[in-house]
Amino acid sequence: MTADIRLAVDIGGTFTDLALETPSGPHSHKLLTTPDAPERAVMQGVDEILSASGFAPKDIGLVIHGTTLATNAIIERKGAKTALVTTQGFRDAVEIAYEHRFDQYDLYMERPEPLAPRWRRLEVPERMASDGSVLLDLDEDAVREVAAQLKADEVEAVAVTFLHSYVNPDHERRAGAILTELLPGVSITLSHEVCPEIREYERTSTALANAYVQPLMARYLRRLETGLQDAGMSCPLLLMMSSGGVVTVDTAMRQPIRLVESGPAGGAILAARMAAENGEPKALAFDMGGTTAKLTLIDNMAPQYARSFEVARAYRFLKGSGLPLRIPVIDMVEIGAGGGSIARVDDLRRITVGPDSAGAAPGPAAYSQGGKDATVTDADIVMGRIDPANFAGGKMALDGAAAETAVSSAVGEALGLDALAAAAGVGEIVDENMANAARVHAVENGKDTEGRAMIAFGGAAPLHAARLAQKLGIPRVIVPKGAGVGSAFGFLAAPIAYEVARSKLITLSPFDADGLNALFVEMRGEAEAVVQLGSGDNAPLVERRVAYMRYRGQGHEIAVPLPAELYGKDDADMLKSAFEREYAALFGRIIPKLEVEAITWTLALATEQDAVEALADVSDTAAPDPIGNRQVFDPATGTAHEAAIYTRTSLNIGAGLQGPALIVEDETTTVVPPGFAARVNGGGHIVLTRKEG
Numbered sequence: 008m009t010a011d012i013r014l015a016v017d018i019g020g021t022f023t024d025l026a027l028e029t030p031s032g033p034h035s036h037k038l039l040t041t042p043d044a045p046e047r048a049v050m051q052g053v054d055e056i057l058s059a060s061g062f063a064p065k066d067i068g069l070v071i072h073g074t075t076l077a078t079n080a081i082i083e084r085k086g087a088k089t090a091l092v093t094t095q096g097f098r099d100a101v102e103i104a105y106e107h108r109f110d111q112y113d114l115y116m117e118r119p120e121p122l123a124p125r126w127r128r129l130e131v132p133e134r135m136a137s138d139g140s141v142l143l144d145l146d147e148d149a150v151r152e153v154a155a156q157l158k159a160d161e162v163e164a165v166a167v168t169f170l171h172s173y174v175n176p177d178h179e180r181r182a183g184a185i186l187t188e189l190l191p192g193v194s195i196t197l198s199h200e201v202c203p204e205i206r207e208y209e210r211t212s213t214a215l216a217n218a219y220v221q222p223l224m225a226r227y228l229r230r231l232e233t234g235l236q237d238a239g240m241s242c243p244l245l246l247m248m249s250s251g252g253v254v255t256v257d258t259a260m261r262q263p264i265r266l267v268e269s270g271p272a273g274g275a276i277l278a279a280r281m282a283a284e285n286g287e288p289k290a291l292a293f294d295m296g297g298t299t300a301k302l303t304l305i306d307n308m309a310p311q312y313a314r315s316f317e318v319a320r321a322y323r324f325l326k327g328s329g330l331p332l333r334i335p336v337i338d339m340v341e342i343g344a345g346g347g348s349i350a351r352v353d354d355l356r357r358i359t360v361g362p363d364s365a366g367a368a369p370g371p372a373a374y375s376q377g378g379k380d381a382t383v384t385d386a387d388i389v390m391g392r393i394d395p396a397n398f399a400g401g402k403m404a405l406d407g408a409a410a411e412t413a414v415s416s417a418v419g420e421a422l423g424l425d426a427l428a429a430a431a432g433v434g435e436i437v438d439e440n441m442a443n444a445a446r447v448h449a450v451e452n453g454k455d456t457e458g459r460a461m462i463a464f465g466g467a468a469p470l471h472a473a474r475l476a477q478k479l480g481i482p483r484v485i486v487p488k489g490a491g492v493g494s495a496f497g498f499l500a501a502p503i504a505y506e507v508a509r510s511k512l513i514t515l516s517p518f519d520a521d522g523l524n525a526l527f528v529e530m531r532g533e534a535e536a537v538v539q540l541g542s543g544d545n546a547p548l549v550e551r552r553v554a555y556m557r558y559r560g561q562g563h564e565i566a567v568p569l570p571a572e573l574y575g576k577d578d579a580d581m582l583k584s585a586f587e588r589e590y591a592a593l594f595g596r597i598i599p600k601l602e603v604e605a606i607t608w609t610l611a612l613a614t615e616q617d618a619v620e621a622l623a624d625v626s627d628t629a630a631p632d633p634i635g636n637r638q639v640f641d642p643a644t645g646t647a648h649e650a651a652i653y654t655r656t657s658l659n660i661g662a663g664l665q666g667p668a669l670i671v672e673d674e675t676t677t678v679v680p681p682g683f684a685a686r687v688n689g690g691g692h693i694v695l696t697r698k699e700g
Contacts, residue, residue, distance in 0.1 A: 014026070017498065018073070020298030023039070024494065025492065026498070033496070035492045046234050067240050067242050074270065081330065086222075098129065098130050119330050123219075127157075131150050132146040135172065141175075147181070165186055196217045201262055205606060208331070209331045252505060273495065275337045279305055283621070285688070285690075291303070293462065293465075295346070295465045298348075300344040300467075311337070346384040347367075348362070348365075349364065361437070364382075372412070373413075381414045392639060392669070394637065418432060462484075464487055464493025466674055486677050516579065520574045527552065549613050556605045630664045650669050652669045664685050
């Protein structure tokens with residue numbers, strides 16, 4: 008076992024990606040996910056990548072893993088039989104939600120069903136005041152009666168959410184202890200542990216989601232851990248979190264809800280490093296896999312962070328249409344637009360793509376695994392972007408005729424189009440869906456996409472990146488080395504990290520500096536206990552603080568970065584200036600003479616990372632002769648062009664070429680359309696540049 012050899016594994020809805028970092032260079036591998044038992048594809052991939060690289064399982068010093076298992080369990084409603092125990096009178100809070108319609112004009116609007124049905128939402132007498140004082144003692148006999156009901160119902164997981172437990176968790180802790188004693192083997196989630204923050208609905212929803220996926224994730228992680236050990240790996244296993252840091256298996260098993268966006272988070276970490284290497288202060292990370300597409304804004308070489316997001320949205324772009332989760336997460340937009348997204352024609356004779364996906368089984372029609380639906384991958388084959396005979400480096404032959412038949416049947420016949428025109432329509436719709444998602448996400452954050460660099464990774468992103476860049480006004484596209492398994496390589500760059508949040512109302516007039524300092528000391532201690540489990544006691548740590556602040560009287564807060572230092576009474580002006588700077592950036596103005604207050608405080612602790620050095624300029628070199636040519640349809644011009652084909656391994660540092668061209672590698676293909684030039688920079692990354700005019 009050596010610390011120089013590290014393995015990253017990313018399980019997606021369609022593919023499982025592996026990246027191996029060794030002293031002699033990186034290795035990567037991609038294979039279809041096995042949805043019925045995800046660890047099976049992992050172990051197969053581990054065996055194949057080690058065989059190809061010449062290393063043995065005992066040589067691996069660290070395994071870092073990310074998975075969509077928790078997300079898919081919530082979306083597909085395949086989690087545990089879960090109950091909620093809450094304060095008397097509050098069991099319907101998860102259905103009342105925000106007390107408004109997220110789409111007031113939709114007469115048939117449906118809210119997502121709570122993860123615990125009403126008959127499994129049980130109440131007990133108890134009550135805390137908002138300041139943490141006890142208004143009504145916990146009725147322990149009532150808790151025992153509830154435990155008897157849950158045992159008879161054979162529940163597998165319980166979430167305990169009491170009113171104002173984020174201020175005083177005593178009642179939750181006692182109820183949890185009773186339930187643990189009377190319900191052996193049942194997972195118990197306490198809301199103050201997973202979400203110690205104000206706002207009852209979000210805290211309850213987060214606790215329920217954690218309980219819902221906890222048994223599933225615990226079983227899976229134990230199977231994976233055992234499988235790796237049986238294969239001969241005695242190294243640590245760390246899990247990627249939605250916030251962009253990694254934690255130990257034990258921490259992940261207690262709070263698996265923090266893993267729901269673990270794969271996309273790895274991609275955002277990779278994109279931030281690419282932005283730093285290439286000197287791009289503003290970038291857009293574009294991650295398109297087999298099932299979904301993820302877009303993340305990168306500013307000042309770092310992704311944006313958020314305290315909450317929604318999963319399983321019923322309406323793609325409407326806030327409030329999903330289940331809210333209050334956890335630290337890299338702020339991104341994710342839509343059902345991947346290579347496996349299914350294309351069809353609706354009743355209004357419009358082409359629609361996604362959000363449903365053919366997944367790994369049966370997959371696109373071209374996979375010849377029983378899939379009949381037309382997908383984006385099938386459309387890409389028809390347009391000439393993918394060579395069916397050399398997909399995945401020739402390891403997986405595709406059926407081009409089946410792809411053409413599926414596209415014609417699902418789209419072409421309904422609209423009177425030939426297969427090529429139908430495929431072009433599918434490609435344009437999925438690209439416009441992604442462009443629209445990027446525009447909405449940027450506007451919601453007070454930003455713009457135009458003029459940014461795009462960093463494209465994931466198996467399908469390099470196929471669509473140039474066209475997406477045209478739609479968004481982006482002049483440069485960077486396709487990293489190993490782009491097809493980009494998120495897995497991002498895992499290898501992630502720090503060991505953990506974030507702690509606390510809700511505590513602090514005004515700036517008067518400003519309680521001592522109380523705030525004491526709060527951050529407590530939060531630092533909790534974060535250190537988790538981070539040091541994976542990093543050791545002497546590892547240098549970096550602290551990041553954020554306050555969620557608002558003008559007094561407002562209903563919602565904005566994130567305000569703070570310096571990690573002791574505060575004095577005179578620092579109220581510094582905090583106010585920081586708030587007004589962020590407020591003006593988001594809303595274009597400040598509101599004079601209103602008092603400012605902070606509701607929630609967060610402290611993130613991470614192992615110190617080496618600084619990323621900017622790549623040096625390199626001299627131009629000649630590109631080799633292409634290995635062939637193929638007709639590739641270009642949606643921007645509406646015609647097919649003869650595209651020269653190059654293998655990525657044949658392009659040396661500094662090599663440049665003009666579109667139309669295809670740059671092929673085992674895990675993906677980069678499309679260089681007419682009007683673009685491609686060049687390999689000093690890091691071995693492909694940079695596409697759009698020509699003016």
